[in-house]
Amino acid sequence: MNIRFKIMSALVTAIRRDLQRPHLVAHERVGFISAGLASAHDNLLILARAYRPVPDHQYLRDSSVGAMISAEAIRAARQWAMDDRAAIFHVHSHGGRGIPRFSGIDVRENAKFVPNFISVAPHAVHGAIVLSETAAYGQVWLDGTSAQPFIATFSEVGIPIRTWRAA
Amino acid sequence: MSRLDRQSFLGPNSDAILADATIGFVGAGGGGSHAIQQSAHMGIGGYVNVDPDVIEDTNTNRLVGGTLADVVVSLPKVKIAERLIRGLQPHARIISVQDDWRAAVDDLKLCDVIVGAVDGFREREELERFSRRHLIPYIDIGMDVHDLGKNGFLVSGQVILSMPAGPCMRCCGFITDERLAQEAKRYGAAGSRPQVVWSNGVLASTAIGLMTQVLTPWYPDPPSFVFLDYDGNKGTVTPNPRMELLKNHVCPHHPADETGNPLFDIRKQRFAARPKAKAEPMSWWRRAWNWLSARPA
Numbered sequence: 001m002n003i004r005f006k007i008m009s010a011l012v013t014a015i016r017r018d019l020q021r022p023h024l025v026a027h028e029r030v031g032f033i034s035a036g037l038a039s040a041h042d043n044l045l046i047l048a049r050a051y052r053p054v055p056d057h058q059y060l061r062d063s064s065v066g067a068m069i070s071a072e073a074i075r076a077a078r079q080w081a082m083d084d085r086a087a088i089f090h091v092h093s094h095g096g097r098g099i100p101r102f103s104g105i106d107v108r109e110n111a112k113f114v115p116n117f118i119s120v121a122p123h124a125v126h127g128a129i130v131l132s133e134t135a136a137y138g139q140v141w142l143d144g145t146s147a148q149p150f151i152a153t154f155s156e157v158g159i160p161i162r163t164w165r166a167a
Numbered sequence: 168m169s170r171l172d173r174q175s176f177l178g179p180n181s182d183a184i185l186a187d188a189t190i191g192f193v194g195a196g197g198g199g200s201h202a203i204q205q206s207a208h209m210g211i212g213g214y215v216n217v218d219p220d221v222i223e224d225t226n227t228n229r230l231v232g233g234t235l236a237d238v239v240v241s242l243p244k245v246k247i248a249e250r251l252i253r254g255l256q257p258h259a260r261i262i263s264v265q266d267d268w269r270a271a272v273d274d275l276k277l278c279d280v281i282v283g284a285v286d287g288f289r290e291r292e293e294l295e296r297f298s299r300r301h302l303i304p305y306i307d308i309g310m311d312v313h314d315l316g317k318n319g320f321l322v323s324g325q326v327i328l329s330m331p332a333g334p335c336m337r338c339c340g341f342i343t344d345e346r347l348a349q350e351a352k353r354y355g356a357a358g359s360r361p362q363v364v365w366s367n368g369v370l371a372s373t374a375i376g377l378m379t380q381v382l383t384p385w386y387p388d389p390p391s392f393v394f395l396d397y398d399g400n401k402g403t404v405t406p407n408p409r410m411e412l413l414k415n416h417v418c419p420h421h422p423a424d425e426t427g428n429p430l431f432d433i434r435k436q437r438f439a440a441r442p443k444a445k446a447e448p449m450s451w452w453r454r455a456w457n458w459l460s461a462r463p464a
Contacts, residue, residue: 001438006302008332036427038301040276041441044433047302049423084424123432142433157302157331159391160384161279163187 007048009158019093028066034086081121093131100132189213191278195244198284200231201371207255218244229364308370312361322399334413
């Protein structure tokens, strides 16, 4: 299976801008992207719809990680997945240029909380995305048991369309 | 020096961008054939060409690449398009679907841009909805000839660039319930609509300019919503006044939550590679015709 992630460039620009805002206690900001899904031959298409930042009061004080969010924040995102029959992707930014990669902490934390979404919206895939200023990288949870493939191709749809192979 | 050297102003990576792009052409007739030909000249690498029809005698006034010999053997329009492309891009990735576009949705979903050269408002609207659902920019072209009575005829048309989330063909008043109702009333009784090669050429050229702009723009901040009116009597292509009015308009007709397949369920989904197209052996009479028509007079 080949996984493609598509997002309008206006939306991803807004996300990058939002994630740059400083926070009182967290070192970085995080949010969630909802997406529709489609298939085409052996391709899974993840089609971004909207973005919701985690509200300021849902960050927890934790100096060991860039951002720690509360159970309330996760609950709200899970509700979004259920209400809209949507795929949900956790998103944060590492800044810089080029294709970013998950840190060790990202890998550990993603594995902990992404399965939460599968339990409430098992019809969809869910996952995590990390952005840079020019690109993105991501991983997808197809279900509770299979391996978690990486997103092969990203497209920012605008003028111009920008496409890159990430994995 | 490459054959694309004269278009290097499109950017240092433009050759690669164009070669990597896959464009869906829905309709390979009067308008579509021009657009496909120009895309091949420009170095577009991937094509999904969809048209159910074969060439007929009355198509030869405008179908670019079609020949009288093709009429004799009722060659599908998508095969004519494929031949046209191969003459310029021998290694192009071409998927030819001789069917309604709804039979080619998996191939069209993987396109970077879709160019629609179809008849009818209903089909246009469905194609635009499909494109938006899959976050694909859609470019629509169409022409018409209006009988002005004693004043002759008016040749007119439009080119619309419809980007997902931006103004759509309903937002700009091109598709309306009245037009859809009128079309439904006329269904099956329309007869042949007048079509001419030069106006199709103008519209297709304009559409390919917009497609190029979406892939590799040659000036900063080109408009993301374009609605151009063609007046074939005056010989003008002008921005429709609604293009400016709708500049920052958010489309209410295709909300973001319609993106994707509403019934998608990963647990039921089967993913399979596209079946390889069967090689079609050329019939003996086709080979004979080719041989005869290739002989010097």
